[in-house]
Amino acid sequence: MQAAVMFGYNDLRVTEMPVPRPGPDEVLIRVQACAICGTDPKIVAHGWPNNPPFGQYIPGHEYAGTIVALGEGIADYQVGDRVAVEPHKGCGHCENCIRGFYTTCLNYGNLAAGHRHYGFTVNGGYAEYAVNHVNTLHRIPESLSFDEATLITTAGTAQYGITRIGGVRVGETVVVSGPGPIGLMAAQLVKAEGAGRVILTGTRQERLDLGVELRAADITINIKKQDVVKEVFSLTNGVGADLVIECAGTAEAAKDAVEFTRKNGRVALIGIYQGDIPINLNKVVQWNMTLAGGKAEGDWSLRRVLPLLADGRVKAGPLITHRFPLREINQGIKTFVGREGGAIKVVIHP
């Protein structure tokens, strides 16, 4: 099969690889589409802890396709089923997995213990075929294309952040910070789940506008032009936002999120942060706030978001701006990283 293989740092090449074989409780998937995630360029540049050896490592973790072969013990799926996958498969027997927290499996990276992180610690979807454990499969509704289905992990990640702070209560004012793919999904999800008002904040006007077009954002704040903290307080009669989903992943955004949240408000942090973040922790205590991190798409969130994607309450299609064949994967990554042509989500077709 053709696959994009890491031969070293910044050395991703499309080459011939053997088709993998499904073991017990696994299926073989003919990959139809694999979306580029924000972590993929980082993996290409720096690798990933416990990644498979160079020369054999196929990244890509947001993929969808058709089941073409079944391993031993698969009773719930058949050849021909259209499925999308989630990247995390916990070991299934550590304390966290047993309690349902498989994205924070205590055996992360331990293949012998049964843990898999597809596209990270084992091979993923930048290939014509991929093998996945049954626990990671989600049947794609008829109404969703393979391209759209690749975004269920993006939606699931946004959903897990929302879940981590107790969900949305009807009528709440929610700020979604960072109009990237996860933020645009989060805005749509909180809207569909009963938010009264959704305020989308960020720096890229076209993406903020897309949030409005998707009927997710009621109000947008361009933080380059407006003082976001002041604006949120003025929009909420000086009270602050009920709920904040921070997806921008910058120090400034995390700091502001805590600043414009109300007394007793809740903040989900689902960006990828670096360095020291100057959060006002005393405010968190004195204002009785809840601050929670959300690791990836836990809580089987993909299954929760599927019905919303299936009937169009949440849309994946408008986020997909570019498509490339597998042999042009490096061009695809370049387009994604440079946000060339307004790129938001870029999908690769093996």
Ligand SMILES: [Zn+2]
């Ligand atoms: Zn991802």
Ligand SMILES: [Zn+2]
């Ligand atoms: Zn585990």
